[in-house]
Amino acid sequence: MNSKPAPLALYVHWPWCLSKCPYCDFNSRPADPANLPEAAYLNAITAELNHYASQTNGRNLTSIYFGGGTPSLMEPQTVAQVVESASRLWGLHSDCEITLEANPTSVEVAKLRGFRAAGANRVSVGVQALNDADLRALGREHSATQALRALDIAGAVFDRFTFDLIYARPEQTLRAWEKELSQALAVGSDHLSLYQLTVEPGTEFFRRNVREADEDLAVKLFYLTQEMMQGAGLPAYEISNHARPGAHSRHNLTYWTGGDYVGIGPGAHGRIRDQGVTSATHQISDPARWLEAATKHGHGTAKVRILSAAERAAELLLTGLRLPEGVSRERFTEQSGLDIMQALDPQGLKILVDAGLVKLDDSTLCVSPEGRLTLNAILERLLV
Ligand SMILES: C[S@@+](CC[C@H](N)C(=O)[O-])C[C@H]1O[C@@H](n2cnc3c(N)ncnc32)[C@H](O)[C@@H]1O
Ligand code: SF4
Structure with a gap:
């Protein structure tokens, strides 16, 4: 650790x-x-x-x-x-x-x-x-x-x-x-x-x-x-x-590598990881209501939600696969608590790898430039 x-x-x-x-x-x-x-x-x-x-x-x-x-x-x-x-x-x-x-x-x-x-x-x-x-x-x-x-x-x-x-x-x-x-x-x-x-x-x-x-x-x-x-x-x-x-x-x-960030101001969101758990924070969107709440209570947080391992895994892939170097398997495990194979559908993965759209080795999962054009469709097949 x-x-x-x-x-x-x-x-x-x-x-x-x-x-x-x-x-x-x-x-x-x-x-x-x-x-x-x-x-x-x-x-x-x-x-x-x-x-x-x-x-x-x-x-x-x-x-x-x-x-x-x-x-x-x-x-x-x-x-x-x-x-x-x-x-x-x-x-x-x-x-x-x-x-x-x-x-x-x-x-x-x-x-x-x-x-x-x-x-x-x-x-x-x-x-x-x-x-x-x-x-x-x-x-x-x-x-x-x-x-x-x-x-x-x-x-x-x-x-x-x-x-x-x-x-x-x-x-x-x-x-x-x-x-x-x-x-x-x-x-x-x-x-x-x-x-x-x-x-x-x-x-x-x-x-x-x-x-x-x-x-x-x-x-x-x-x-x-x-x-x-x-x-x-x-x-x-x-x-x-x-x-x-x-x-x-x-x-x-x-953001794209799954790091932590604090989001301040109306509608801002944040991700804070503490003791192995990631919380998603959401501030009130409406500026006037946010101002009133933050002035009165010291913050205008609308919602704080602990993300499940599966939700966290999905968002790490959604952001990380936008990058040419893809997602580091080691970092993925640190940030979600899961081995990357636990988050992937084996059949979907095989089809995408055979089609040359996805590459997986011991250290990284990444998507080809063509695949990045249709990332949402790729993710739909890839995630369990
Ligand atoms: C937060 S926004 C705007 C920042 C700044 N207020 C401005 O207008 O330049 C950041 C960027 O998102 C892009 N953007 C916003 N809406 C878009 C849309 N519907 N399609 C494509 N790009 C968009 C724009 O390039 C914009 O500069
Ligand atoms: S409405 Fe505001 S934030 Fe949106 S693009 Fe125009 S200037 Fe930027």
């Missing part, structure tokens, strides 16, 4: 945005930043930090991630105070990664230096598209010129920066995406997140009956993306995430 305390990541959710994008099903809502009770939110976040720190004593933070919503709408001073509290309560690893998601509007870009001074050492910019017509169709508040300027400033202020693009957009051709991705690569960041558009129930796109790209085109777009990113020296280290060697997001890798 390893006596060294396991590393821990911290996620802080800021649910507010300038407006609601029609494709977005994240826990985010439009609000006028000038009318938000930011000090009250900071107090509530601080209360939750105290609450969860008391349950994860003695563990240092390896990363902090401010996600949203649009955390770049926060005042840098608010970010500074959250980082300061986290540092005091847990202690930060010497190379703790502190990422903040930022949107490229001018108001937010003007604050990037402030976020750097507040302790953030990595910024993730939500660009989504590099042409104005598509940015408008995606309901974004910025232009392509503003996005490129934001990236320029992000690169000047931060040693590490990344940006997000959404592809397989309505009417987008292979040729158009190839051109746009070349333009994105010319920016010179060492990390890029490239997501295929999904149309989720409950979103404005869903109501408008916007169609996802047909499967044939989606597959071609995916392979083109993999080839171009590999060729540029930023291979995929997860289905949608690409980086130069060493430039991956340490925070997100913690």
